C-alpha cells in the first residue's frame with residue numbers, strides 16, 4: 001500500500017548551535033524526520049533541499065526508500081559531495097522513520113533486529129593540561145564510559161582542537177567568523193605519548209582510550225605517533241592524515257600496528273572503497289547524516305564487513321539527536337559495529353528534539369518507540385533562530401595556513 005508524500009519542509013533552529021531538519025509528511029498524517037546539518041555550511045544544505053529536493057518528493061510513495069535514494073543520487077547529474085549527500089541522507093532517514101512508524105516498530109527491528117544489548121559509545125575527556133585531561137577521563141570512567149577519547153592542550157600553543165571550556169558539551173563552531181587556532185606538529189608529537197602514558201598509569205587497562213589527530217600529520221609523522229602509542233594500546237588513532245590523502249594510510253600501516261580510523265568527512269562509499277579493500281584502516285567513521293543516510297551507510301558497512309573493518313561513526317554535537325538516534329538503530333543492528341562516538345547535546349538541544357535514547361553502563365540504546373524515537377518541537381525550535389557559526393581555521397606558528 002502506497003503512502004504518498006504530501007509535505008516536505010526544512011526547519012532551521014539554533015538551540016545553542018545550528019541544526020537543519022527535514023520533516024516529511026504522508027497523506028495519512030505520518031511524519032518522519034531527517035537531520036541535514038552540515039556544520040558551518042547549514043544554509044547551503046537547507047537551500048539545496050528546499051529549492052531542489054523537496055519539490056521532487058511531493059506525490060512520491062514514502063515506502064519506496066531504495067528507489068528514492070537512487071532517484072536522488074543517480075537521477076541527479078551532479079552527484080556526491082557533502083551538500084548533496086547530506087540532503088539525500090535527510091530524505092532517506094525521514095523515510096525510514098516513516099516506514100518504522102507505520103510498521104509500529106522501532107527502526108532497528110526493520111534493519112534486521114538487535115545484534116547486541118546496546119551501542120557502546122566513547123565520550124570526550126579533554127583538558128588544558130595532561131593532568132586535567134586524565135582527571136576528566138577518570139570522571140568519564142566514573143560516569144560509566146568504557147571508552148574515552150583523550151585530547152589535551154599542547155604546551156606552547158594557545159588553543160588546540162578538542163579542548164573546550166565546557167567539559168560536557170564541546171562546540172568548535174564558536175564564532176560568526178572563524179576563530180584562528182595555532183599549531184605546531186613537533187610540540188604536539190611530544191605531548192601525545194605523555195598523555196597516554198599518564199592515562200594508562202591512572203586508569204589502568206580496562207578502559208579503551210582513543211585519540212583524534214584531526215587531519216594534522218604527514219604519513220611518516222603519523223607512523224611515528226602510532227608507534228610511540230603502541231605500548232599504551234590505543235583503541236584507535238583517528239584522522240591521522242588528511243582524509244583525502246589515502247595513499248598516506250599505506251605509509252602509516254608500514255610503521256605501526258596502532259588501529260586507524262577515518263571517514264567523518266566522507267560522503268560516499270567511493271571515498272572509502274580503496275581504504276577498505278586494501279586493508280588500510282580498521283574503523284570507518286562515515287556517518288548517517290553526511291554519507292547518504294541509512295541506505296548508503298549500510299552499503300558501506302557491508303563492504304567493510306568483508307574486509308574486517310568495523311564501524312565507528314562520527315557523533316559530535318553537530319549531528320543532531322535525529323542523527324544520533326539513526327546511528328543507534330544502525331549500530332544496534334549492524335554486525336560489524338565497532339563503537340559509536342557520543343558527544344552529549346546541551347539541555348536546550350534536547351528540549352527541541354525530545355528523544356527516547358538513553359545512556360546506561362557505557363552504552364546507548366535507541367529505545368523501543370516506533371520509528372527513530374525522536375521528535376521536533378517546532379514551537380520551541382522557532383524560538384531559536386539561525387545564528388551563523390563557523391568552524392575554526394588553523395595556522396602554523398609562523399602564520400602558514402594549515403589543516404584544522
Ligand SMILES: O=C(O)C(=O)C[C@H](O)[C@H](O)CO
Pocket residue numbers: 039172212214264314315316317318341391
Ligand atoms: O568528533 C570528532 O571526531 C570531530 O572531529 C568533530 C568535528 O571536528 C566536528 O564534528 C566538525 O563539525
Ligand SMILES: [Mg+2]
Pocket residue numbers: 212214238239264
Ligand atoms: Mg574527528
